[in-house]
Amino acid sequence: MPNPVLSALGRPFRLGIAGGASPSMIGPVHRIAATMDQRFTLDAAVLSSRPERARAEGRAIGLTEARCYGSVEQMIEDERSRDDGIEALAIVTPNDSHARYLRLALAAGLDVMIEKPLCNDLAEAVALQQAARASGCAVALTHTYSGYPMVREMRARILAGEIGAIRLVQTEYLAGGLATAVESAVDADQRWRLKPDRSGPSLVLADIGTHAHHLVSFVTGLRFASVSAEVGTLLPGRKVYDLAQVRFRLANGAPGRLDACNAAAGMSNHIHLRVYGETGHMEWVHRNHGQLVIASLDGNRRIISHGQANLTFDAQRSTRLARPGHPEGLHEAVANLYCGLADMMLSRRGHPASDAPPLVPTISDGVAGLSFVAACLESSAQGGAVVALQATSDRH
Structure with a gap:
């Protein structure tokens, strides 16, 4: 069973999410999976590219008014100034925005869960990999079936x-x-x-x-x-x-x-x-x-x-x-990936979760x-x- 220990910090990691407003299927999957094992709390969001809708959708899923943002740029900037700001960002937006949001997250020192594909261009993917290495941030990719x-x-x-x-x-x-x-x-x-x-x-x-x-x-x-x-x-x-x-x-x-x-x-x-x-x-x-x-x-x-x-x-x-006979499914599979991201985040903070590397x-x-x-x-x-x-x- 996934490690139930919150973290060496004594609390879950704080997560923000970009994308996933209705009628998205994958947005709710990420929100449920990320919090399933108490490794993350969902604290901030930009659920739509339309600011007013983004704020309304954030309120609808129970976020406080102050942490329902109209843009990813605003969320990252405002969260950096908070003592309880987000530590990781989930990117579940359309493919053409992945690279821009990933770069913003890395520049802010945020760890990332990003939907596949990483981006739309191989050369840009290589550049993003180099940027991630330079930042030291953990980046996990949502290849669900693994x-x-x-x-x-x-x-x-x-x-x-x-x-x-x-x-x-x-x-x-x-x-x-x-x-x-x-x-x-x-x-x-x-x-x-x-x-x-x-x-x-x-x-x-x-x-x-x-x-x-x-x-x-x-x-x-x-x-x-x-x-x-x-x-x-x-x-x-x-x-x-x-x-x-x-x-x-x-x-x-x-x-x-x-x-x-x-x-x-x-x-x-x-x-x-x-x-x-x-x-x-x-x-x-x-x-x-x-x-x-x-x-x-x-x-x-x-x-x-x-x-x-x-x-x-x-x-x-x-x-x-x-x-046997008690099936699990899609949400649990994605939750396993979030557990892996949490373990990567712990490891880069000097607290490896176990002897086995995150899968x-x-x-x-x-x-x-x-x-x-x-x-x-x-x-x-x-x-x-x-x-x-x-x-x-x-x-x-």
């Missing part, structure tokens, strides 16, 4: 050599939200994801492709070495990409396949990950996220379930309901994700040519 206990169980078992050397990886992330011409809806102008200047050069890769990319590297411990990709649209006339089909090679030479689509009719956040080794394979499916399937050469298939007593340390420390995606994972996006787009523009990924200093 917070699920059975994904962490899969990682621990693979890295321990349970199925031998990795030989093949297959993954897919399919969603159906863009299966119809949502561009013609009455609220289309308010959907920033439909605008390439805001969502980035490839919506499908930034939105869900980077999740699939991160999952593969997270569980195998291997970076992507090269890709051969086709990126495009299923709906004629669409201005953003909604389909990516990627063949890749991992750093050990193992081949793989990654399919991502946000226009797959009838699909609802379907994620499937299968890793083949020398002696068997492991399989995780999001709709059954509390189970990990392990299959061996002799045909034996085992199902390892959430809450079992024989789970590895990483899965056990990420589990709250420690009995949370960092800014390096964000740079790796942008390197993946850039390589896929370059490959697709060259008719599927093999393109090597830019080397990054990620921790896998």
Whole structure:
């Protein structure tokens, strides 16, 4: 179960949040997850880019009038002058604002939880990584699915050599939200994801492709070495990409396949990950996220379930309901990432939370994700040519 100790400071860390006003789904998820384990309190917010709405939304979630701000700049400036000012910032705004808000937070000495993608451009991602290192601030990235206990169980078992050397990886992330011409809806102008200047050069890769990319590297411990990709649209006339089909090679030479689509009719956040080794394979499916399937050469298939007593340390420390049959889910997965950020914050203040390093995606994972996006787009523009990924200093 996540460490319930508040911190060596004797209290939770104070958090501000940028973005996430209704009808955002991810905003409430962050607000609930951040405070779930008493590692953070939510003390200040800018929930909308429209000042009056931002203040009204802040009051609606119970914040004091003085700490409902109209802009991120104002929040950071005013909070710095308070004895009880925020110590960390959660950035859950549209993609094109991530870099600006992250720079503001780092300049103010704030630790950060930031939604993926890190930003919309690889060169800027590298510059942000350098700025984060220079500041000394902790930066965590919300690759949600790495917070699920059975994904962490899969990682621990693979890295321990349970199925031998990795030989093949297959993954897919399919969603159906863009299966119809949502561009013609009455609220289309308010959907920033439909605008390439805001969502980035490839919506499908930034939105869900980077999740699939991160999952593969997270569980195998291997970076992507090269890709051969086709990126495009299923709906004629669409201005953003909604389909990516990627063949890749991992750093050990193992081949793989990654399919991502946000226009797959009838699909609802379907994620499937299968890793083949020398002696068997492991399989995780999001709709059954509390189970990990392990299959061996002799045909034996085992199902390892959430809450079992024989789970590895990483899965056990990420589990709250420690009995089989009591499912956890999205909020708890994101909460595990916030626990990791809190541990990073303690460590940089000289109070490591435990002997085990925090298991949370960092800014390096964000740079790796942008390197993946850039390589896929370059490959697709060259008719599927093999393109090597830019080397990054990620921790896998």
